[in-house]
Amino acid sequence: MTEAPRLDRQVCFALYSASRAATAVYRPVLDELGLTYPQYLVMLVLWEDEPRGVKELGGELGLDSGTLSPLLKRLEALGLVERRRSGEDERRVAIHLTTAGRELSVPARAIPQRLADAAGLSHGELEQLRATLGKLTAALHQSL
Amino acid sequence: MTEAPRLDRQVCFALYSASRAATAVYRPVLDELGLTYPQYLVMLVLWEDEPRGVKELGGELGLDSGTLSPLLKRLEALGLVERRRSGEDERRVAIHLTTAGRELSVPARAIPQRLADAAGLSHGELEQLRATLGKLTAALHQSL
DNA sequence: CACAATTAGATTGTGCACAACTCAACTGGA
DNA sequence: TCCAGTTGAGTTGTGCACAATCTAATTGTG
Numbered sequence: 001m002t003e004a005p006r007l008d009r010q011v012c013f014a015l016y017s018a019s020r021a022a023t024a025v026y027r028p029v030l031d032e033l034g035l036t037y038p039q040y041l042v043m044l045v046l047w048e049d050e051p052r053g054v055k056e057l058g059g060e061l062g063l064d065s066g067t068l069s070p071l072l073k074r075l076e077a078l079g080l081v082e083r084r085r086s087g088e089d090e091r092r093v094a095i096h097l098t099t100a101g102r103e104l105s106v107p108a109r110a111i112p113q114r115l116a117d118a119a120g121l122s123h124g125e126l127e128q129l130r131a132t133l134g135k136l137t138a139a140l141h142q143s144l
Numbered sequence: 145m146t147e148a149p150r151l152d153r154q155v156c157f158a159l160y161s162a163s164r165a166a167t168a169v170y171r172p173v174l175d176e177l178g179l180t181y182p183q184y185l186v187m188l189v190l191w192e193d194e195p196r197g198v199k200e201l202g203g204e205l206g207l208d209s210g211t212l213s214p215l216l217k218r219l220e221a222l223g224l225v226e227r228r229r230s231g232e233d234e235r236r237v238a239i240h241l242t243t244a245g246r247e248l249s250v251p252a253r254a255i256p257q258r259l260a261d262a263a264g265l266s267h268g269e270l271e272q273l274r275a276t277l278g279k280l281t282a283a284l285h286q287s288l
Numbered sequence: 289c290a291c292a293a294t295t296a297g298a299t300t301g302t303g304c305a306c307a308a309c310t311c312a313a314c315t316g317g318a
Numbered sequence: 319t320c321c322a323g324t325t326g327a328g329t330t331g332t333g334c335a336c337a338a339t340c341t342a343a344t345t346g347t348g
Contacts, residue, residue, distance in 0.1 A: 004191040004249040005256045007204065011270050012166045012259055013185060014277035017206060019163035020335080021284035022156045027336095038304060041157060047148040055326060060151065062161060065327050067305055074303080091313050091326040105148040112149045115156055120283025121276070126155050129276050132269065133158035139264025140165035164305080171306095182334060198297060209297050211335055218333080235296040235343045 025118045029111055033104060039075055040108070042068070046081065047105045051094040053086075080104060169262045173255055177248060183219055184252070186212070190225065191249045195238040197230075224248060 007013055023037045030040050038061075045060045046052060054068050061068075072095060075081045080101035086092035119126060151157055167181045174184050182205075189204045190196060196204075198212050205212075216239060219225045224245035230236035263270060 004253060005188060006192060007185065007188045009274075010188070010256060011263070011274045011277075012163075012170065012181075012256075013188075014274045014281070015159065015163040015166050016181075016185070018277040018281045018284070019156075019159040020206065021281045022159050024336095025284050025287060026156065036303065037156075037160075041151065041160075044149060044151045044154070044157075048150060053326075054328090062164065063304090064306070066307075066329080069328050071304075089314070089326080093327065109147070109149060112154060112156075118284055118287035119155070119280055120286070121280060125276065129273075129280070130153075130155045130158045132265070132273050132276075133155075133162040136263055136265060136273070137158070137162045137165045140162070140169050140262055142264070143169060143262035168306095180333065199295085207334095208336070210299080210337075213298050215334075233296080233344070237297065 022115060025115055026111070029114050033107060034078060035104075038063075038067075038071060040111075042071060042075065043080065043101065043104065043108070046095065046097050046101070047108075051084075051096040053092050053094060055092075057095065075101075166259060169259055170255070173258050177251060178222060179248075182207075182211075182215060184255075186215060186219065187224065187245065187248065187252070190239065190241050190245070191252075195228075195240045197236050197238060199236075201239065219245075 026037055026040070030037060033040070035043065041061055042057060045057055054065055054072065057072075058064055058068055072081060072083060076083055079098055082096045082098055083093050084096060086094050116123070116126060121129065170181055170184070174181060177184070179187065185205055186201060189201055198209055198216065201216075202208055202212055216225060216227060220227055223242055226240045226242055228238050228240060230238050260267070260270060265273065
């Protein structure tokens with residue numbers, strides 16, 4: 001007879017725990033920038049290229065407008081982004097960085113190293129982990 | 145000059161994405177049991193050993209009473225657990241499985257295989273991943 | 289014993305996730 | 319051209335996470 005599944009054997013729980021632990025490490029660092037972790041992710045996308053539509057941001061992050069709309073309003077209230085209705089397509093809202101939003105990328109550059117320092121894994125192990133997680137995420141999305 | 149960090153280089157984003165993808169795969173399966181993913185985790189702990197106090201559950205899962213108290217109320221409303229004030233220590237609330245809660249472990253046994261099937265990784269790769277994630281989580285908690 | 293400190297759990301408030309829905313703007317045939 | 323269908327964004331409702339605070343029960347120490 002099969003046993004009830006055990007928590008400590010579950011890859012999914014390992015993922016869930018590691019993800020929460022990582023955001024917990026980032027939290028005090030991001031607090032200094034006044035950002036939450038998902039807000040930081042949105043800013044990362046915008047620092048790469050802007051303006052971006054809500055849909056486009058959602059594509060990069062795997063989030064829908066139900067999550068992004070209120071989040072972007074909060075970023076706008078912080079003075080980091082501006083939301084402008086597109087002229088060509090009145091449905092689209094283009095998210096632009098403000099000067100303050102652009103400048104925030106400077107202190108943000110030090111952040112990734114903080115996780116690396118706290119991780120207790122070698123650079124190679126981190127690369128390996130990132131690759132495996134990428135494969136896993138792609139396969140999981142495939143199966144949906 | 146340092147570049148702004150790129151989203152696709154971030155281990156933390158890989159973790160965040162993989163974790164959400166994993167719960168997305170579980171969601172339709174758990175829907176059949178009437179459970180959310182965190183509720184399933186709590187049931188996993190209780191199937192191993194019960195009754196357990198709220199603090200004890202929180203220790204296993206890394207969650208506090210602010211998360212668990214309402215979650216356990218919902219499990220109680222579903223008829224899967226009972227919350228009983230301990231006689232010896234009136235502060236403690238012991239979480240007991242009901243018969244229905246115990247019986248739910250039977251259909252739940254098939255669940256972990258679903259993730260394994262969807263993962264597109266070999267058994268060995270999954271084991272390796274789980275081990276690395278365990279190391280990572282421990283190190284991250286250490287650094288707090 | 290008295291009482292300050294600690295502990296278990298619950299509550300409140302904020303911010304994600306995500307499903308389900310609404311609405312306005314656009315698109316593509318018949 | 320008309321209008322059914324699609325699309326982009328926003329809203330509503332539920333359920334986590336997590337910080338901060340609260341209360342009541344227990345414990346340790348003088």
